[in-house]
Amino acid sequence: MSSYKRLLSKIDGLEKKIDQLPSKKQKEIKKYFTYKEASEYLGITVEGLKTRIKRGQMYKVANNNRPLIAFSEIERFLNSQNPKILRDLKI
8 A cells, every 4th residue: 555655645746747838828928128127127217218218229008008118029129239148047
């Protein structure tokens, strides 16, 4: 019976690990940041972010007149500035 209990505990451990894996739905969901969140992520001020948007270096999207920055846009911008940075961050 002890081998049976060990097997059950291993199965429970695997179930917990599977539950922690991201599902396909989570991968497909686009992430958007407010100006404040995006500027903190980039390590610049909100005004600096707005300047980059005005220059056309970054693009915003609007959701009910609320400006947002897509995570993919942040990745694209970082990659255009320094392609090595994304490899180092392992995003």
